[in-house]
Amino acid sequence: MLKIMGLTKIYGEKKAVDDLSIEIKSGEIYGFIGHNGAGKTTTIKSCCGILQFDAGEILIDGTSIKEDPIKCKKEIAYLPDNPDLYEFLSGIKYLNFIADVYQVPQNERENRIKKYADAFELTSDLAQPISAYSHGMKQKLALISALIHEPKLMIMDEPFVGLDPLASHLLKQYMRELCNMGGAIFFSTHVLEVAEKLCDKVAIIKQGKLVTSGTMDEVKGDTSLENVFLELEESHV
Amino acid sequence: MFKDLVTIRLRSMFARSSGSGNGKKHKTRAIAFIALMIYCAGYFAFLFGMMFSQLCEAFMSAGLDWFYFAYVGILAFLLCFIGSVFVTQHQVYEAKDNELLMSMPVPPGYILGSRMVSILLLNYIYEIIVFIPAWFVYARTAEASVAGLIFFIAAAILLPLFGMTFSVAFGWITAAISSRTRRKNVFTLVITLILFFGYMYIIMRIQHYTQVLIMNGTEISAAIRKALPPFYYMGNSIANGSVVEFLIFALCCIIPFALVYMLLSRSFIKIATAKRGAKKVKYVEKSLKTSGIRKALIKKELAMFAGKPMYIFNEGIGLIFMLIAGIYIAVKHDSIAQLIGGGYIPALVCAVLGASAAFNIISAPSISLEAKTLWISQSSPLSEKDILLAKADMHILVTAPFIIVPAVIMGIACGLSPVEFAAAIMFPLAMTAFTALLGLDVNLTFPKLDWIDETAAMKQSMSVFITMMAAMAVVAAVFFIYMLILDASIPPMTYIYIVTALLLAAAMLLRINILRSGVARFRNLAS
Numbered sequence: 001m002l003k004i005m006g007l008t009k010i011y012g013e014k015k016a017v018d019d020l021s022i023e024i025k026s027g028e029i030y031g032f033i034g035h036n037g038a039g040k041t042t043t044i045k046s047c048c049g050i051l052q053f054d055a056g057e058i059l060i061d062g063t064s065i066k067e068d069p070i071k072c073k074k075e076i077a078y079l080p081d082n083p084d085l086y087e088f089l090s091g092i093k094y095l096n097f098i099a100d101v102y103q104v105p106q107n108e109r110e111n112r113i114k115k116y117a118d119a120f121e122l123t124s125d126l127a128q129p130i131s132a133y134s135h136g137m138k139q140k141l142a143l144i145s146a147l148i149h150e151p152k153l154m155i156m157d158e159p160f161v162g163l164d165p166l167a168s169h170l171l172k173q174y175m176r177e178l179c180n181m182g183g184a185i186f187f188s189t190h191v192l193e194v195a196e197k198l199c200d201k202v203a204i205i206k207q208g209k210l211v212t213s214g215t216m217d218e219v220k221g222d223t224s225l226e227n228v229f230l231e232l233e234e235s236h237v
Numbered sequence: 238m239f240k241d242l243v244t245i246r247l248r249s250m251f252a253r254s255s256g257s258g259n260g261k262k263h264k265t266r267a268i269a270f271i272a273l274m275i276y277c278a279g280y281f282a283f284l285f286g287m288m289f290s291q292l293c294e295a296f297m298s299a300g301l302d303w304f305y306f307a308y309v310g311i312l313a314f315l316l317c318f319i320g321s322v323f324v325t326q327h328q329v330y331e332a333k334d335n336e337l338l339m340s341m342p343v344p345p346g347y348i349l350g351s352r353m354v355s356i357l358l359l360n361y362i363y364e365i366i367v368f369i370p371a372w373f374v375y376a377r378t379a380e381a382s383v384a385g386l387i388f389f390i391a392a393a394i395l396l397p398l399f400g401m402t403f404s405v406a407f408g409w410i411t412a413a414i415s416s417r418t419r420r421k422n423v424f425t426l427v428i429t430l431i432l433f434f435g436y437m438y439i440i441m442r443i444q445h446y447t448q449v450l451i452m453n454g455t456e457i458s459a460a461i462r463k464a465l466p467p468f469y470y471m472g473n474s475i476a477n478g479s480v481v482e483f484l485i486f487a488l489c490c491i492i493p494f495a496l497v498y499m500l501l502s503r504s505f506i507k508i509a510t511a512k513r514g515a516k517k518v519k520y521v522e523k524s525l526k527t528s529g530i531r532k533a534l535i536k537k538e539l540a541m542f543a544g545k546p547m548y549i550f551n552e553g554i555g556l557i558f559m560l561i562a563g564i565y566i567a568v569k570h571d572s573i574a575q576l577i578g579g580g581y582i583p584a585l586v587c588a589v590l591g592a593s594a595a596f597n598i599i600s601a602p603s604i605s606l607e608a609k610t611l612w613i614s615q616s617s618p619l620s621e622k623d624i625l626l627a628k629a630d631m632h633i634l635v636t637a638p639f640i641i642v643p644a645v646i647m648g649i650a651c652g653l654s655p656v657e658f659a660a661a662i663m664f665p666l667a668m669t670a671f672t673a674l675l676g677l678d679v680n681l682t683f684p685k686l687d688w689i690d691e692t693a694a695m696k697q698s699m700s701v702f703i704t705m706m707a708a709m710a711v712v713a714a715v716f717f718i719y720m721l722i723l724d725a726s727i728p729p730m731t732y733i734y735i736v737t738a739l740l741l742a743a744a745m746l747l748r749i750n751i752l753r754s755g756v757a758r759f760r761n762l763a764s
Contacts, residue, residue: 048616052761073618084609086537088544096525100533101617110525126520 001026001153001184002047006056009042009208016042018208019056024153024186024201027179031199032188033229039208040188041081044157047186048078061152074102077146081157081188083138087131091122091141094130095148102149109148116144119170135162143171154178156187160194172198196225204232238343242351266683266699273702278366285312286370293378305375306389307461307472310396313367314468315439317360317400318407319432323425323547324359325408327690328352334689339506346502353401353498360397360404368393384478391483392471395490399467402493405501426546430557433550530619534627535634541606542599542635548606551695555596556639559665562589563643567650583657584729586647588716590640590665594672595712599632601676601704604759605685605694611762621756625677629751632673633666640665660733667740671711674747676704681751681758711740 002024009017017039024030034040045051047058049069058065060072086094092113099109117123120140130138139162146154154175160168175185175198189195195202196216202225203213211232212219220228289309296305329352338348372389375381411428439446449457462469467489474483528536542548549556566573566586574582607614614624644661647653653661680700688694695701715736719725723732 045612048612050612050615070618070620073616076616078612078616080612082609084612086541086610086613088541089537092520092525093540096527097533097537098613098617099525100528101530101619103530106525106527109527113525114522123522124519125517127518128520 001028001061002030002155002186003059004043004047004056005058007043007046007053007058008055009039009046009051009053015208017046017053017205020205020208020210021056022203022210022213024184026152026182026184028200029175029179029185029198030187031195031202032186032205033190033192033195033202033225034188034205035233038205040205041157042208043205044078044155044186044188047155048076049073050078074149075152077149077151077154079142079146079154079156079159081161083135083142083162085130085138085142085145087129090127090129091133092126094141095126095145098145099148104149112148112150113144116147120144120167136164136167139163140167143167147174151178152183154183154185154187156185158189159187160189160191192224192226192229196220204229206233239347239350242338242343242347243354245351270699270702273699273706277702277706278362282366282370285367286374289371289374290378293374297379301458302379302476303469303472304458304461305472306371306392306475307465307468309367309371310392310468310471311465313364313396314400314403315436316363316367317397318404319436320363321356321359321400322404322407322411322432323429324692324696325356325404326412327692328356329405329408330412344502345505346498349498349502349505353405356404357397357401360400364393364397364400382478385475388475388478388483392475392486395487396471398494399490402490402497405497409501423546426549429546429550433554531623531627531630534619534623535631538603538627538631539635541603542631545606545691545695547692547695548599548602552599552601552701553597553635555593556636558593558596559590559639559643562593563646567643567646570647570651581729582651583653583661584733586644586651586653586657586661587664587733590644590661591668591715592712594636594640594665594668595708596705597632597636597669598672598676598701598704598708599635600628600673601680601701602685602694602698603628603632603677604680604762605688605698605700606691608686608688608691608694611686615760615762621759622752625681625751625755625759626748629670629673629677629748632676633669636669636673637666640669657730660730660737664733664737664740667737667744668708668711670744671740671747672704672708674744674751675707676700678747678751678755679703679707681755684762686762 002022004020004022007017007020008015020039020043022030022032032040032043042051046053047060047065049065049072061075063071065072086097089097095113095117096109099113104112113126114123117126120143122137122140122144125133125137130141133141139159143159146156159171163171172194175187179185179200199216201213201215202219204211204219212228216225219225289305292308293305296302296308329349335348339345368389372381372386411425414424458469467486470482470486470489473479474486542553566582566589570582573585577585641662644658644665648658648661683699683703685694685698685700719729719732
């Protein structure tokens with residue numbers, strides 16, 4: 001579903017991502033772990049076509065993001081770490097705009113908005129301007145907008161930050177549902193317990209380079225993901 | 238600590254205008270921006286100088302020297318007040334870093350004070366535009382004394398404090414009212430327009446007021462002393478070198494400022510954290526309207542424009558000019574025809590609408606305003622072409638009714654022929670297309686994405702300045718080429734059609750440039 005091959009992104013003289021290769025298959029929840037500034041967000045933004053990269057290739061369901069970005073983006077949903085949305089729109093107008101962008105048919109968009117807004121307990125607030133939303137409400141709205149076109153691949157940057165326990169639980173449930181339907185999830189997180197419980201596979205990145213990757217069992221073995229992460233951090237100092 | 242807060246404030250003010258960063262490119266941009274600012278300030282100072290040169294002699298010969306300075310003071314005060322009242326609202330009461338600073342061990346008075354210093358600096362800039370030409374005109378017309386100059390400079394230092402007192406107090410009132418109002422944007426826009434047109438009205442009626450004043454000098458002098466004592470004392474101290482009157486003026490400026498500062502610094506936390514909020518609107522499920530991608534993008538751009546009063550006021554002021562000019566010409570076309578000759582009325586209609594269209598620079602900050610939300614369009618399955626052209630299209634679509642309606646009103650009232658009527662629509666539309674694409678292209682070259690307060694993108698960014706100056710330069714060039722180079726040797730309608738064709742050709746070239754290099758520039762913007 002997502003194939004990153006030799007991804008390299010340079011800012012000035014600094015290599016933010018250095019020859020990174022990862023493959024995420026259909027049905028997989030793939031966690032992406034690393035310290036602050038390791039290159040997670042740069043990788044994620046490159047996968048979504050937001051950042052232009054210097055070398056390598058990214059394939060979404062077999063299509064190059066460089067060569068046919070629009071086709072790729074139709075299959076993706078991206079959720080940034082900080083949900084800055086169009087504050088001049090109301091929640092419902094924002095969702096309708098996103099549905100227009102993805103050309104979601106009227107009935108489907110109405111049903112999905114109802115389903116997800118009810119689940120995330122946001123329905124009564126949809127007429128409010130986004131500027132009046134709290135951080136958590138914006139995060140929920142961004143999540144609904146990400147789910148509205150039923151993406152094949154969800155790419156998320158720290159998706160659990162700002163969500164209440166119920167919303168976090170729902171998100172995990174939707175992530176699993178999407179994968180069960182043949183989709184895939186690629187997300188970054190600092191919450192290692194969540195990654196350990198939720199992910200099928202995990203990759204650890206440090207200073208732009210892949211340190212380790214594989215199934216959760218392969219990576220953590222008999223110990224915890226936290227221990228593995230800390231050991232890897234220390235051994236690469 | 239206070240010094241650090243002020244330094245940070247001033248740095249952000251400068252950086253948000255000229256763009257942040259280091260290196261040659263940034264320095265060149267900063268120098269270009271400063272040069273542009275100086276040019277704009279010089280232009281407006283020149284206009285004020287022209288106005289003062291008419292007034293100064295009349296006041297001097299009527300023995301009303303003091304009123305000349307009082308009048309200069311009133312103009313500077315109004316300019317400072319109108320120019321900074323909404324900046325005050327955004328920077329003092331609604332600044333996004335208020336909560337962050339208040340969570341730190343920083344006295345609230347320091348936070349308030351540092352913001353007031355930056356606004357004070359802005360007021361000094363506005364004031365200089367009025368004060369410098371005022372003194373030059375005075376020195377040329379009358380015998381200026383050294384004492385007068387000293388008091389004039391001292392008054393220049395103190396007067397913005399007086400303006401600040403009012404803008405901070407008024408900003409607080411408007412922030413309090415608008416936060417309780419459901420139609421916050423409409424409220425802010427209406428207040429802004431009332432202030433702006435009130436100021437314009439005073440300036441336009443200046444000759445009338447001058448005559449009234451000269452004829453009734455004594456009565457008005459007494460009235461001003463009673464109603465506007467600070468300006469009375471300011472004028473008298475400069476004209477007569479009176480120390481006592483200057484001290485009274487100084488106290489008039491300092492005491493209210495100190496009182497407002499003390500009052501606000503004590504209640505700053507309460508004011509800045511108050512969650513007033515309008516009544517919550519509950520969502521009622523209804524059928525959603527679907528749109529094509531291009532239409533959805535245009536609707537989004539339109540919502541952004543309509544949702545920001547500052548955006549409408551700063552970038553769409555030409556829309557209001559068009560309506561006012563249209564009604565004015567329609568009503569007064571007979572007396573205008575007597576003044577300029579009936580044959581020139583159709584050309585005047587085209588010129589007024591065309592020049593007003595050039596004042597609309599809606600597309601100029603449209604990319605900068607996306608800033609942190611740029612990820613939405615960049616991660617969505619949208620072509621850069623659609624994203625960019627939707628911004629220019631919205632500019633044109635918003636402007637078109639404001640061209641067509643006044644053109645129809647003036648066309649009927651002035652009896653324009655079909656050819657003249659077509660020109661009255663085509664020329665301003667061509668100017669609009671040109672300005673829309675120019676603003677977009679310039680904004681792609683000079684995007685301002687790291688703003689904290691969106692007024693920086695709308696009021697103080699390089700793309701807005703360049704587009705505004707370029708559009709005004711085009712209007713001036715069209716006029717002067719006809720009057721000076723062509724010496725009005727070809728029929729005005731022929732000239733307007735030629736200019737229309739040239740503007741459309743320029744718009745086409747800009748469109749091609751946007752689709753070729755602009756798309757790549759947009760792709761490389763990092764949100």
